[in-house]
Amino acid sequence: MTEANRSPSDNLQQLVAKFDREQAYRPLSGWLGRAVSLLAIGFTLYQLVTTILPPPPAQIHRALHLGFGLCLIFLLFSPTRRRTTAGVSVADALLALLGLAVGGYWFFAFDGLVQRAGNLTTLDAIVGAVAILLVLEGARRVVGWPIVIIATLFLLYALFGKEIPGFLGHRGVSLERLISHMYYTTEGILGVPLGVSAKFIFLFILFGVFLERTGVGAYFNDLALVLAGRRVGGPAKVAVFSSALQGTISGSSVANVVTSGSFTIPMMKRLGYRPSFAGATEAASSTGGQLMPPIMGAAAFLMAEAINVPYAEIALAATIPALLYFAGIWIMVHFEARKTGLRGLREDELPNRREVLKKLYLLLPIGVIIYFLMSGTSTERAALYGIASTIAVGALRKETRMGLRDIVLALADGAKAALSVIAATATAGIIVGVVTLTGLGLKFANGLVELSGGIPILTLFFTMIASLVLGMGVPTTANYIITSTMTAPAIIQLGYPTLTAHMFAFYFGILADITPPVALAAFAASAISGASFLRTGIDSVRLAIAAFLVPYVFVFSPQMLLINTTLPEALWVAVTAFVGMIGVGAGVIGFWLRPLRSVERLLAIGAGLALVVPGVASDAAGLVVLGGLWGLQLAQKRRQSPAETPSDR
Template sequence: MSTQQMSQQEMERLIAQYDKESAVRQLSGPMKWITFVLLVLFSVYQLVSTLFLTLPPQIHRPIHLAFGLGLVYLLYAGRSKGQADGKVGIVNIILSIVAVLVSLYWVFDYDGLVLRTGNYTTFDLVIGGAAILLVLEAARRVVGLPITIIAAFFLLYTYFGPYMPGFLEHRGNDVSRIIGHSFYTLEGILGTPLGVSSTFIFLFILFGAFLEKTGVGEYFNDLALVIAGRRIGGPAKVAVFSSALQGTISGSSVANVVTSGAFTIPMMKRLGYRSEFAAAVEASSSTGGQIMPPIMGAAAFLMAEFINVPYMEIAKSAALPAILFFTGIWIMTHFEAKRLGLRGLTPEELPNKKEVLKKLYLLLPILVIIVVLMMGVSAERSAIIGIASTIVVSAFRKETRLSLADILEAFASGARTALGVVAATACAGIIVGMVTLTGIGLKLANGLIDLAGGILLLTLFFTMIASLILGMGTPTTANYIITSTIAAPALIQMGVPDIAAHMFTFYFGIIADITPPVALAAFAAAGIAKSKPIQTGVESTRLSIAAFMAPYIFVLSPQLLLIDTTFWESVWVLITSTLGMIGVGAGLIGFWMSKLNPLERILAVAGGVLAVMPGLATDLSGFALLALVFGLSYFRGRKENQQIQIAS
């Protein structure tokens, strides 16, 4: 199908502009092939270690860190000017080698370090200090300055504890203890976040890279067109459906926006949607890809480890809120199309249905992942089975068959994508280590509860604000690690189930990507649509109202997360929440069966919110208001249609 799609170089430039993790050097010559081989070896090591090796975490995690840091210094420039020249430079080569040697210090002297626990030599401390600095600089290059500043602040806080005001005061720690705790325990750089990066996250990123190699990303667009293209306002619904699918192979909101948005945004604009609205639909839908099971954002794997439950439990709990999120966006795009009188796409504008359905087999690896996870297979093994099934499934037809070169490129692509997670989790590990060393986590949790006066809704509100602010400068993974360490315990203290408390912080860490003033996914979409960035962010926030409401719903009514509930209770919660979202969507757009006046819009939103809130009384009150607004809108619409028919 012919569309005014962006060129590959334009897409890469836009992704690099708004997604720092994607801003890699475009190398040439020998260094290009050296880094390619190292990336492939990184992936091969991860597969071999999962399948055949049983290494202690003090060996496996440093090797993972060595690959990650070494490649970061080769592929990411220290300054933005150096990103474009494609040259590594001697300083970066030295930093890369030093980072590898420092990371592997655990491997070189494992027995000695275990024996010297808590009594480290001067050389040990020099190596540990260098590791901290190298991790901070790597995080600055890949993830951005904000997370580096936060980690540095926690290091300083740990040292200057006696001089802190009020409840923040603590006894303080000397430099040797800070370094020892940060690098020579499993509570700092080598802690749980990096541990999850070195197992679940890397393998699922690699699975996504293999899926992408089969052309499944483009196929998602074609499948979405066949399913939703002919409906009212078709391209917007295509964007919603396609982005939900793209989320299974992309862990980045910005990359998701550019990949599918280059295709859907021009279509929406041609059909008649405003630039800001078209960009917002894509930004909102793409951001929601990270909360869409079965393969969610990287932070979901961390959540499974933190809560100590199988990943499938996290995916199962996230299913209904994800459905609610995408339903909300779908509803609002529908009402906007009805309000503007927009049509669907014509058959000539759609791909051939038979040809699209012939490639339905490309989705089999995702189905395989779901089945093996439900069978109780570990997440690591499930990912490897998914990778193997992708290679097998790709062989069904010549145009999708993966050659040896394709497999090697998938290895390299997956490892390259994982570098941002390695840097983020290692740096976040420093923060977590300092939190555990000082005990500040419990103090901040208690302080949050005191600030909210012990009121759950206020505590939730403050947690939301903290997650959104952190999300302005840190990726979802690091954002979740920080907020789950500090804010989630406060919610758990107030009786919120563990999964609900952690899912709450996870959701708002993701939604930060479309929340002004720093809404990177919305800004990337605005770059494609040529719309106003801040206005696009505001529009994205409006469209994502379900994502702002769902976390409050599942904290107050854990049935939405399938916690301690029956099937029918969950169905009831989903039905009432969906009806509520219809009312909220109609009120915000200003259209239902006909145009709504201001009072009807207020009543529709109020009725929707009441229907969404748990409780029989609120449900019935919400239904009554929604029925009233629907009736008024319906009969007005019929009257207007009759008048049009008479006039014609």
């Protein structure tokens, strides 16, 4: 197909495949393509049946979930990034069969494995070793090298820990015990992360696929254009708004950047935004989608299982920080637009408002999900109701109605979309398994506390750096598992609530997507905008300044996470933090009601930080300084003629 006759959807698919490994499927066709689709549909049907009916024992259910996933990974993903052939090699076919075999082994040998209780036969050891290698290779193909390198280093640490000097050393683990722990207990590959994937995450990914099939993804963009497009700097605010909406169903920062950024970034550039700022706006907003309830890139379900807290409590706790994150970006792009005099979109550049508002019914399935999740219904049942409501709502209009073929294709796409999560959670299980086997998590936490001398702010800073490093190039689900396992215990040791510690580690792990040197979301955005990757990454961090501040706030003031607080207290913390973000945003951009001088910028940032940091004295000082600065600017602006302030228009 030539460049001239390639459709926009083809170009979008190429972009997604280029920057998001999880979408780089082989272009299978003919009988092979149909066979793989049937296998994917069978996998989805298995997941649905075991949700409606009682599932098999946890080890069997998780192993079958893994086996299906590995088989599809080796059939759908090439061993290299080059996608030049549409067929499957003999080697990949054999790997796919081995994936099914290691998953099915638990099904056929369950009684013997339970009776042997870790005393492995030769066959057990071979199957376990093959399972570990297949998981690592599957993750390399779907997720990429970073998580594979981390997991491999953890395995080597378990085997050769006695050779490591200092506090990280341990007496070592035999190869047989390591294999047994990794594949024949529920503390390794078949542990909680993969269990959550099998029980909850798969269903919510399927829900997201059904939403996309009814056109909700495109509708989010249209709705954002209608609500924010006419405002100052409209395209940038559209990117912020649409990414916040996409975050309710998306599990990937990079996929978010490519899908919504393919039209918001060119729109921003056309209206005068610098290419790096346009890319950074999309990258920061799309990354924030992983922090937005109710899904949070599927991390909400993992967090609920890991710390034994009801899902509804996790979603509520994450709401105020997520809103502050997006409010911070909105404020920054608003001041940037005012500073450079950028207009909003014209009426003829926007979709028809009446037609867009007529389709508000497309948001009902998300409301159904939230209602059932918050009402105490089991998470998996809520997902089923969401899927059913999506089909029902889509049937209301011809253009969104799903026929039998659409439903079948959605079933296949749901299984394919879940493969990255399966690979990531299984590999993360290896990391968690080594931590539980060697006590590395506690050793690492003790090291962070000792390095900081037990000073809370220093401990938090070192935890932030560790989470940013551990989160580089790692997808959302594995990101949370790794950072919470390795860094959250350090915060817990200081006496802070467990939920606070896990949320802190998760936030900074996710921010690795926009923090150089890796910054996958910023990399994808820079490729679309044509700007320097490093410049885009720096601008992304600048725009996401709220995300670097808010976690410190909710550690020192858990009221922001609605922990042991009243609604008025939580609202006060949120409102003062929001006002503080106005000051920080104005100072960083260098504009408020008019351009700010250097001293005024420093005062705005300082006053903003004082408001972000909880405390009566700091809030009072921040309000006084910001209020005085605002009054001074207002008085000066009134003395100027309109011709002297073109950027205020």
